[in-house]
Amino acid sequence: MSEQKQEWGTRLGVILAVAGSAVGLGNFLRFPGNAAQNGGGAFMIPYFCALIFLGIPIGWAEWAMGRYGGRKGFHSAPAIMGVWGRGGTARYLGIIGVLIPMVVYFYYVLIEAWCLGYCWYYLTGGIGIESTQTVTEQVETSSDFFLSFTGQNADGANFAFGGKEGSTHTAGIVFWLVTFALNVYFVYRGLSRGIEKFCSWAMPAMAVIGIVVLVRVLTLGTPDPAHPDQSVVNGLGFMWNPDFSIFQEPAKFFKASLAAAGQIFFSLSVGFGVIINYASYVKKDDDVVLSGLTASATNEFFEVCLGGLITLTAAVAFLGISLTKENTGGTFSTGFTTLPVVFAHMPVGQFFAAIWFFMLFLAAITSSLSMLQPAKAFFEESLGLTRAAATTFVSLICGAGNLFVLWFSKGLTSLDTIDFWVGSFMIFIMAAVQIICFGWVFGLDRGIDEAHRGARMRIPVVYRFIIKYVAPAYLIIVFVGFCSQSVPGYVRTILGYVETTDKDGKLLPTPITHPPDHVAQMTWGVILACIVLLVVCTAIGAKRWRAAGLDLDGDRPPDDGQTA
Amino acid sequence: MNGYGWIFMLISTISVTALTLWCFARVLSEKDDKRS
Numbered sequence: 342m343s344e345q346k347q348e349w350g351t352r353l354g355v356i357l358a359v360a361g362s363a364v365g366l367g368n369f370l371r372f373p374g375n376a377a378q379n380g381g382g383a384f385m386i387p388y389f390c391a392l393i394f395l396g397i398p399i400g401w402a403e404w405a406m407g408r409y410g411g412r413k414g415f416h417s418a419p420a421i422m423g424v425w426g427r428g429g430t431a432r433y434l435g436i437i438g439v440l441i442p443m444v445v446y447f448y449y450v451l452i453e454a455w456c457l458g459y460c461w462y463y464l465t466g467g468i469g470i471e472s473t474q475t476v477t478e479q480v481e482t483s484s485d486f487f488l489s490f491t492g493q494n495a496d497g498a499n500f501a502f503g504g505k506e507g508s509t510h511t512a513g514i515v516f517w518l519v520t521f522a523l524n525v526y527f528v529y530r531g532l533s534r535g536i537e538k539f540c541s542w543a544m545p546a547m548a549v550i551g552i553v554v555l556v557r558v559l560t561l562g563t564p565d566p567a568h569p570d571q572s573v574v575n576g577l578g579f580m581w582n583p584d585f586s587i588f589q590e591p592a593k594f595f596k597a598s599l600a601a602a603g604q605i606f607f608s609l610s611v612g613f614g615v616i617i618n619y620a621s622y623v624k625k626d627d628d629v630v631l632s633g634l635t636a637s638a639t640n641e642f643f644e645v646c647l648g649g650l651i652t653l654t655a656a657v658a659f660l661g662i663s664l665t666k667e668n669t670g671g672t673f674s675t676g677f678t679t680l681p682v683v684f685a686h687m688p689v690g691q692f693f694a695a696i697w698f699f700m701l702f703l704a705a706i707t708s709s710l711s712m713l714q715p716a717k718a719f720f721e722e723s724l725g726l727t728r729a730a731a732t733t734f735v736s737l738i739c740g741a742g743n744l745f746v747l748w749f750s751k752g753l754t755s756l757d758t759i760d761f762w763v764g765s766f767m768i769f770i771m772a773a774v775q776i777i778c779f780g781w782v783f784g785l786d787r788g789i790d791e792a793h794r795g796a797r798m799r800i801p802v803v804y805r806f807i808i809k810y811v812a813p814a815y816l817i818i819v820f821v822g823f824c825s826q827s828v829p830g831y832v833r834t835i836l837g838y839v840e841t842t843d844k845d846g847k848l849l850p851t852p853i854t855h856p857p858d859h860v861a862q863m864t865w866g867v868i869l870a871c872i873v874l875l876v877v878c879t880a881i882g883a884k885r886w887r888a889a890g891l892d893l894d895g896d897r898p899p900d901d902g903q904t905a
Numbered sequence: 906m907n908g909y910g911w912i913f914m915l916i917s918t919i920s921v922t923a924l925t926l927w928c929f930a931r932v933l934s935e936k937d938d939k940r941s
Contacts (some may be wrong), residue, residue: 382913578906581914635928642925
């Protein structure tokens, strides 16, 4: 039998925990570059459409599904999906809702450690960028530091404690250990005394730090009078001036729409397996509609109002538009290579860099805590483990996963493989399963009635049509577009391929053979091993739940008070 | 920044901020049972 029932302490607490799960580095580092490359201000049109027609409805469905599962005594995605999907198929598909957070954790906590590390370095002197260097030299210094600190130069580099870069690598491991220990500590303390308590101060702290940095950035004016084009206003313009050609050219429109939908989707953390777990601990008559909307709005505040006004504005103010364009295409290059150079030029930049990276660390840890919790809950209820035993078991699995990704650090191949296949591809599948179960299998009317139980606001009637038809269709279109753009490249990496033409399409005199990437293959081996583990545990769990008389196929209304 | 840029920026940031504040005002204005 499970221990004392876990619950959230307050409604605000669960909202901040879910918002904390959603708000991450992508809000500050991925969104701005994504917007600037896909139409600037005009990008906000497909972006808000994706929020209204995809992100919010799927979020509401996930909140309602989670709370209903909790009423049935279940807290893990396989069990909850089995109830909503009325049987074993949905139950085993629900494994994805544990796989995603658990396996993404294998690399996510490393990024979190990077943020902590950068914060520490800025508190204690910086990362080696000198004011006497040219901007190009500074970018190179920053990039070299990042590559060294993250062990990207070679597999096993993170464990090379000797030599010129030895102390950097030692520090990297220390920051990982500290970060990992903090994660385990807060998850072990449980929902209200651990995760909720931490998020209740971390989220406001993030908002305060973000606003402080925002005010600093918006008051920069034109930092260097010798470069009048490098100004705050031009920085805002780089991000927000609309490029209406995205609505006039079909290829651009499709690309921008796909980018916007993808940004919303991953930013809100729907389909990640977290909301469904967190919501399962909400009391049966507590609101989920207003709570879900509040968590989504909070995420959007951090993304649009902070990320959208800080990152690129500061970059343009100090580096100019062309250097900003070159160096802000990706999350890591923006956050860990370009922004350190920006801070090097900013008055009192070391202080602002320290608090900025501390804010990113808080954003990351509130997310990583949410990744450990679903897996812990799953092992508790499938194997009948105590909270302590489940925390230990999950910690061992995730610690081993961290060590794997830490070792195979060259080019961040292992990290990238997990991020694509588990942290992107599988999320689409999980979200599709959820929205189809909610709207089509369980029954839309029942689902909406469940969402409205204890609700402080009603879901607008038009959302019945949106949840049943628009969101699934939108999701499938985005998924097909995502696959056609990205899957072939990743499949080629795993299987190897022969390159017969150059990037301009001209035939090469001699074809180039690219062998399979063994690190990508081994990473897939790790992912498959996790899938097998979760399938076995689900089968064991299903037997236990049936023996305990629980309604795992959703045949009866909830008998509130049951526990798995 | 041009006029359209200001419009997109102000509408986006103000609407998101307003929605967030409205949501939190609703959440915080209701009596919440704090459990031990």
